[in-house]
Amino acid sequence: MTALDLSSDRPARRHSLALSIGLALVGLNVAVAILTLFCTPYDPLNASGGRLEAPSLLHWVGTDRLGRDYLTQIMIGARTALIVGTGAVAIGASIGVTLGILAAFATRLLDDVMAATLDILIAFPTLLLAMLVVAASDSASLWSAILALGLAISAIVARLTRILAKRVLRQDYIIASRTSGTSWPGVVVRHVLPNIWPTLSVNFALQFGLAVIAEASLSYLGLGAPPPNASWGRLLQEAQGTVYTAPVGAIAPGIALVALVIGMNLLADGLRDVGDPTRGRSR
Amino acid sequence: MSALLSVQGLTVSTGGKTLVSDVSFSIGSGERMGLIGESGSGKSMTAMAITGLLPANISVTGSIMLDGQEVVGTDDKHLNRLRGVATAVVFQEPLTALDPLMKIGKQIAEPVRRRLAREQGRVTRLAVDREVLDLLDKVALPQPERIANAYPHEVSGGQRQRVAIAMALACRPKLLIADEPTTALDVTTQAEILKLLDGLVRETGMALLFISHDLPVVAEVVERVMVLRDGIAVEEGAVADVFGNPSHDYTQTLVDAARVFDEALGRTGS
Ligand SMILES: Nc1ncnc2c1ncn2[C@@H]1O[C@H](COP(=O)(O)OP(=O)(O)OP(=O)(O)O)[C@@H](O)[C@H]1O
Ligand SMILES: [Mg+2]
Numbered sequence: 001m002t003a004l005d006l007s008s009d010r011p012a013r014r015h016s017l018a019l020s021i022g023l024a025l026v027g028l029n030v031a032v033a034i035l036t037l038f039c040t041p042y043d044p045l046n047a048s049g050g051r052l053e054a055p056s057l058l059h060w061v062g063t064d065r066l067g068r069d070y071l072t073q074i075m076i077g078a079r080t081a082l083i084v085g086t087g088a089v090a091i092g093a094s095i096g097v098t099l100g101i102l103a104a105f106a107t108r109l110l111d112d113v114m115a116a117t118l119d120i121l122i123a124f125p126t127l128l129l130a131m132l133v134v135a136a137s138d139s140a141s142l143w144s145a146i147l148a149l150g151l152a153i154s155a156i157v158a159r160l161t162r163i164l165a166k167r168v169l170r171q172d173y174i175i176a177s178r179t180s181g182t183s184w185p186g187v188v189v190r191h192v193l194p195n196i197w198p199t200l201s202v203n204f205a206l207q208f209g210l211a212v213i214a215e216a217s218l219s220y221l222g223l224g225a226p227p228p229n230a231s232w233g234r235l236l237q238e239a240q241g242t243v244y245t246a247p248v249g250a251i252a253p254g255i256a257l258v259a260l261v262i263g264m265n266l267l268a269d270g271l272r273d274v275g276d277p278t279r280g281r282s283r
Numbered sequence: 284m285s286a287l288l289s290v291q292g293l294t295v296s297t298g299g300k301t302l303v304s305d306v307s308f309s310i311g312s313g314e315r316m317g318l319i320g321e322s323g324s325g326k327s328m329t330a331m332a333i334t335g336l337l338p339a340n341i342s343v344t345g346s347i348m349l350d351g352q353e354v355v356g357t358d359d360k361h362l363n364r365l366r367g368v369a370t371a372v373v374f375q376e377p378l379t380a381l382d383p384l385m386k387i388g389k390q391i392a393e394p395v396r397r398r399l400a401r402e403q404g405r406v407t408r409l410a411v412d413r414e415v416l417d418l419l420d421k422v423a424l425p426q427p428e429r430i431a432n433a434y435p436h437e438v439s440g441g442q443r444q445r446v447a448i449a450m451a452l453a454c455r456p457k458l459l460i461a462d463e464p465t466t467a468l469d470v471t472t473q474a475e476i477l478k479l480l481d482g483l484v485r486e487t488g489m490a491l492l493f494i495s496h497d498l499p500v501v502a503e504v505v506e507r508v509m510v511l512r513d514g515i516a517v518e519e520g521a522v523a524d525v526f527g528n529p530s531h532d533y534t535q536t537l538v539d540a541a542r543v544f545d546e547a548l549g550r551t552g553s
Contacts, residue, residue: 181367
């Protein structure tokens with residue numbers, strides 16, 4: 001079983017390539033987001049050039065219809081995207097994993113009730129839920145969007161965690177560990193969480209991407225964070241009217257959005273393969 | 284003297300089906316007993332009932348006194364204090380009994396840490412590490428450091444079972460339950476593991492409940508056997524009496540089967 005492993009070389013290299021690209025894309029986004037805390041090329045709120053200037057040495061991505069530098073706004077948009085993705089996934093993961101583990105241990109009846117509730121919540125469109133929450137809070141703010149997206153994610157994460165945890169709890173090594181005196185909380189920490197983590201983390205990355213996209217949609221609809229929290233979604237919306245005369249304004253934030261989402265997925269895939277010692281073998 | 288384990292009228296059932304019916308036996312400290320019977324006769328059910336780890340949909344009645352405590356009907360929290368202290372279990376399938384994502388050394392360290400905490404109150408990493416390597420050495424694994432840093436899928440089947448035995452030994456239980464510990468292994472490895480288990484049990488003086496359907500194997504390690512058939516204990520007694528002069532037809536069939544098998548293999552009886 002362990003003797004021959006002819007396939008180990010190629011997948012390993014492919015995985016590390018995915019990991020590097022993912023790291024590069026996400027790393028760039030993080031670096032830019034941190035940079036904007038200290039300095040930006042121009043003032044994001046005031047005109048620094050003519051209206052709708054084409055890309056030039058002074059304004060690499062041009063200016064918007066108020067003469068503000070696009071690059072500056074896209075950079076700040078990177079920060080917004082990271083905050084939204086991280087915040088929503090953090091909320092979704094902490095609530096979702098806790099609920100999912102509890103459901104996995106719950107009695108049959110309670111478990112059925114929880115599973116049904118989660119299915120109903122998940123069937124509800126995330127964006128609609130987010131719009132309702134944002135509309136219900138008196139002013140559109142980044143935090144109400146994050147909270148709404150986090151709650152939507154928590155339902156998805158809870159359902160996934162419940163299924164994964166139940167599968168792990170059926171394994172022989174759980175009983176084996178119990179016979180040597182491991183308590184149920186000990187089993188969760190030492191066996192269940194590490195064994196569901198590879199699948200969960202990939203899902204977190206997916207949810208991160210979806211949250212970033214959802215926030216862009218909210219901003220596009222005018223329900224996102226108000227200025228100065230530049231968001232890629234609002235940039236897209238503002239560029240809509242001038243998309244034929246100045247397409248860069250729409251293309252640039254679009255590329256930034258796609259790059260972050262793809263980067264996040266590649267990073268998660270790569271990390272999972274690196275973190276799973278049984279990869280590259282059967283399974 | 285009260286026995287280490289005393290099972291009285293143990294009945295295990297699920298959904299109207301009786302899996303183990305009115306089984307009674309006892310094991311004194313340091314005593315070695317075998318439980319034999321064909322597949323599905325309820326051997327594992329009996330063993331798991333002793334650890335109190337049968338699934339909730341399986342009901343247990345009767346009495347199981349383990350180290351002075353009643354197991355049947357006791358809540359999980361109290362039972363957990365007995366697990367790894369009064370009993371430890373070695374399972375049939377060594378690959379699935381180990382967490383695939385946890386390094387071997389870490390898996391053995393868990394019970395070691397619990398025992399040291401219990402015995403000495405304070406645990407240092409150094410003491411745990413030393414004990415882990417010591418245990419790997421005790422079960423005759425080569426290069427203990429390498430094995431401790433390996434994942435279960437990176438060592439052979441026989442080595443995995445040695446790891447599982449090391450994990451059980453880490454608890455220093457009063458009673459070791461071995462549920463067909465050699466069935467999943469090839470014949471040569473079987474003999475090695477059996478010898479190891481036998482030696483360790485004698486050396487540490489712990490009691491042993493050895494489950495198997497292989498008579499020669501059982502005869503080698505235990506003094507006394509009980510024969511189970513369809514959840515009913517059909518015979519019990521010293522190994523020589525039961526195998527040499529079976530009083531029940533079923534036992535006779537098992538003995539005959541073992542003899543035919545042995546002859547076919549060209550083994551010279553044990
Ligand atoms: N979870 C379960 N629910 C209901 N019945 C079960 C369950 N697990 C096992 N059984 C039944 O209980 C009976 C006894 O099973 P047990 O595992 O104790 O057999 P065994 O003697 O250990 O056999 P083997 O030598 O194959 O391990 C079998 O008939 C089996 O089908
Ligand atoms: Mg069995």
